[in-house]
Amino acid sequence: MSKKSANLDRQIKCIKDCIEELKQQRHRFELLMIILRNSQQVLDQWTMQYIGLLEMKREVGLKLILLPQKERESLKEVLGSKTLEEHDNIIDESISQLVSEGRILTIAEMETALAKIDALIVELITCVNRIQQGEKAATRSAKEIILKKVAPIGLGLALVGVDIPSQSWPTVIGGTYIIYTASMN
């Protein structure tokens, strides 16, 4: 097998693994939505109250979300080489957007995000088929989807994941909002 063909196989394997992982993550996110949906009314109240606080924070130029040290460490492990400060800015920007809109992220929107993740999975499967048929451009498309859409969704999921056990509702909102915006772009 030539080096070129081995490399192509490696890329296809990466994309396929990524599809599988995305499917599992989607399933976890869906299960979480089911649990949260049962308590939507209270969660909406929490969210509205927290948005009031965030508005005040933004007004005086404070950082919107500050993760506790333990959560920061877990997130650092997941995010790897990228600095956490860089991600802090992404989180802050996303939350800032939500606050400026003065609204909450509804379960319906989270469900829309799930549908968009489904669409991404289909797109990636199509890319794999195209690569196997010898279409070179398909590799680039798959790479763009993974780096520009799937990776930010991963960040959102990591945030949600890191904060549920510590009952940090604000960061759950932040994480789900990142998943939502990343899937809608």
Added chain:
Amino acid sequence: MAVDACKFSHMMLYSPRIKAPEYAKSGLRGHLKGSSQLPARIERETHFIIVGTTKGSFKSAEIKGGIGTISFSRKPAHLQMPFVSRQRLFESRIEQLEERFNKLVSSTWGYLFSERDIEEMRDLSKGMLEGSKKMRELAEQLQEADDEG
């Protein structure tokens, strides 16, 4: 003087040499909005903030967080009214509100979700973290393979 600043350490004696913080009514409104949105109403307290100075007098804003009102008035400078800087007051209030919010979430969390739900959420979050780590590694591998190709 009917001034009830949140903490004595945050209070300063008024002096005409101290530059007054800029007038920002919208910020004060945000402060009120945040205070009044909490279900457990904050006790009735009053804060005075210097929002502008002129010769021999200063303009102050009176905030009653608990009942959600705001009013402005002009006071003579010789009253030596203690004041809290707008930034310090807001930061301190935000800290208090955030603390209350976190208490509210942790006290209702257990009622909101069953033990089984909490256990399931723990497993899901663990999976989400591990999955995200794997997704990041795959994206890096793909990038590497693409660079080599």
